[in-house]
Amino acid sequence: MIIAIANQKGGVGKTTTAINLAAALAMSDKSVLLIDLDPQANSSLSFLDHSTIEASVYELLTEPGFKSEEVIKPTAVKGLDVLPSRISLAKFESKLIGEFDAPFRLKDRMDGLSKKYDFIIIDTPPTLGLITVNAFVAADYVLIPIQPSYFALEGTDDLLETFEKVKARPNPNLRILGVVITLHDRRTTLARDILDQIKQLFGDKVFETMINKSVRLEESPAYKETIFTFAPNSSGAIEYHKLCEEVMRRV
Numbered sequence: 001m002i003i004a005i006a007n008q009k010g011g012v013g014k015t016t017t018a019i020n021l022a023a024a025l026a027m028s029d030k031s032v033l034l035i036d037l038d039p040q041a042n043s044s045l046s047f048l049d050h051s052t053i054e055a056s057v058y059e060l061l062t063e064p065g066f067k068s069e070e071v072i073k074p075t076a077v078k079g080l081d082v083l084p085s086r087i088s089l090a091k092f093e094s095k096l097i098g099e100f101d102a103p104f105r106l107k108d109r110m111d112g113l114s115k116k117y118d119f120i121i122i123d124t125p126p127t128l129g130l131i132t133v134n135a136f137v138a139a140d141y142v143l144i145p146i147q148p149s150y151f152a153l154e155g156t157d158d159l160l161e162t163f164e165k166v167k168a169r170p171n172p173n174l175r176i177l178g179v180v181i182t183l184h185d186r187r188t189t190l191a192r193d194i195l196d197q198i199k200q201l202f203g204d205k206v207f208e209t210m211i212n213k214s215v216r217l218e219e220s221p222a223y224k225e226t227i228f229t230f231a232p233n234s235s236g237a238i239e240y241h242k243l244c245e246e247v248m249r250r251v
Contacts, residue, residue, distance in 0.1 A: 013182030024244035044084035
C-alpha cells in the first residue's frame with residue numbers, strides 16, 4: 001500500500017505526519033518504507049545522520065543503473081526503512097525537462113518494493129511540481145494534512161486539480177485516503193470555524209483523529225526520534241497511534 005502525504009502549503013505538519021505515521025505502522029508489526037521526496041530532507045534527517053547518506057532518491061531517479069536497495073537505509077525503528085533525500089533533489093525538475101518518462105520515474109524505480117513492504121509512505125515537498133506528480137503517479141492513496149488556520153484552504157483547489165489530472169490518465173486507481181487536521185488549537189474560535197469549513201468540503205474523508213499543537217512533536221525530530229520514543233505518553237504519541245489505526249481501517 002503506497003500513501004503519498006501531500007499539501008503544497010508549507011508548515012502544515014506534513015513531514016511530522018510522514019515520520020510518525022510510518023513509525024506507528026512499523027510499531028503495529030508492519031514492514032514500512034518511508035520515501036523522502038522533499039529536497040529539504042527533513043524526514044531523512046529525523047532518522048539518519050547526514051554523513052551516512054552516500055546516495056539518495058535523486059540518484060535513484062536520475063542515474064541509470066541505480067537500484068533502490070543501494071539507497072534504502074534501515075532506521076532504529078524495527079520494521080522501518082528510509083529511502084533518503086538530499087538537497088540535490090531540488091535539481092530534479094530541471095534535469096528531466098523534456099524527458100517523456102519524467103512523471104513515471106518514481107513508479108518505475110519502485111518496481112518490486114510494494115511486495116517487500118506492507119506500507120510505503122511518501123513525504124512530498126510543499127509544491128505541486130514534477131516531484132509531487134511522481135508521488136501521485138506511484139501512489140495508491142493521497143493523505144492530505146491541513147492546519148485549521150485562516151489560510152488553510154488556500155490552494156486546496158490546485159491540489160485537488162493535480163490529483164484529478166493524475167487520476168484521469170497516468171494513475172486511474174489513485175484515491176484520497178483522507179484529510180487529517182494537524183496543528184489544531186482547540187482553544188480558538190477561528191480553529192473551530194475553519195474545521196467546520198474543512199468538514200463541509202471533504203465530508204467523511206476527514207479523519208476522526210486530529211493532531212493537536214504540541215511542543216513535543218516539534219522537538220522530537222531534532223533528537224532523531226519519533227514522538228513514540230521521545231515522549232511516549234504525550235498527546236502527540238496517542239494521536240498518531242489513533243491516526244495509524246484509522247489509516248489501517250481505511251486501506
